[in-house]
Amino acid sequence: MTEAAADEQARQTVEAAVRTQLSKALGGLRGTAESAVPTVAFTLTWLLAHDLRLAVGLSVGSAVLLLAVRLAQRSTTQFVLNSLFGIGIAAFFALRSGKAEDAFLPGILYNAGYSVAMIFSIVVRWPVVGFIIGSVTGDPTAWRENPAVVRLCSRLTWLLVLPCVLRVLVQYPLYLAGQVGWLGTAKIALGWPLQLASFAAMVWVLTRGRTPMQEPPAAPAAPVEDGDGEPGARPAPGE
Template sequence: MDEREANGGGVAADDERATGDGTARGEDAKRAGGSAHDTVEAAVRAQLAKALGGVRGMVEAAVPTIAFTTAYVASKDVRLAAGIGVGAAVLLLLVRIAQRSTPQFVLNSLVGIAIAAFFALRSGRAEDAFVPGILLNAAYAVGMIFSIAVRWPVVGFIIGSVTGDPTGWRSDPGVVRLCTRLTWLLAVPNVLRVAVQYPIYLADGDQSALLGPAKIVMGWPLQVAALAAMVWLLARGRTPLSPPRTSA
């Protein structure tokens, strides 16, 4: 097996003194600030998968929200919808507990359902259940677009977390351009959700029958489409991933 394969694709600056022990070289690379990836694209793919929990994490985040929204549109009963959404989340949570794996993404859904129910119950207006989602998407969109405008695209910090140098990626214009494109792809779904859902919310009358389907269609499917575009972009390039620079 090639030495880089034995080390999981890690930094191979000391090939001449390699002993053939992939594990030992992996430890050396970690102490030197290296990573298990030799390109920016590979590092970003791995970190995005970790942050989103893979396919299972995305499903766990989506299912309780879809259950809540569907029940809410059908019944117009916030308590019933919240109960159905929480019930779906609890089932997923029990599976996670039984498998002794992280329940992070299920808990995120529970928090979202609780906040949406609170808004609707507090105001007595059905469509207010969708306000937290609109506000959250607006905040994400503003934050990511601002990071692009000041040339600190948020995806760059994913690379920084891999190399151990939070800001070193900015010294490479090619990496900054890649991170900018990826950040735009993350921002677009948030912008579209606000652009579509906020005008519906402002319209006269109870708009929950429109907001519910809009939230479902522009939720998980739109996010998956954005991630697919990111994967496609990442698959096209092989930007070298440099370890953090050390001062002389």
């Protein structure tokens, strides 16, 4: 890295770096819709026909159709592939047990595990958002040397944890009760809308501060002049 690039990186703020990464993660309105369509297809089909195989088939089929459109347009397939992967696991759980509510169990387990992992990262002072900073600077761990960055990343990680915890608290009782319709509604309502609200809260936090990506170097101590006006060593106490 050149000296000019290093100076530019030092002037960059943590807030600006995280905002950039969040904008990439959102995927826009299209990415949001692609993540919701398979769940809508599954829930509506189950409520109307009470046919598990048909509901799974239409759900997976809708995700495959979205993927085909992406491939035809030669646009990014990241978000629809994530959706297809998720609905594939959900279909496996549901078809294996024969219970429609089991299609929602992987998501509940995922959010529970994600919550535990992120809270643990905060407790041990390795908040997961800090690794976003590492991806920008090229050094995955240097951000921990700046206490201000660690505190900011901990606050942002809490904002990522809260939606996951809320999903588990709402969806798990519905799962135990076998309320497939309400599970589907909750999954959609607490999915991207809640995630967008979480990101909005993070952006609000980020717009209020300007935490340097790196701590500025300490200024060298000024030399002490002796009685003749020449620089000299600072006298020791008692001299």
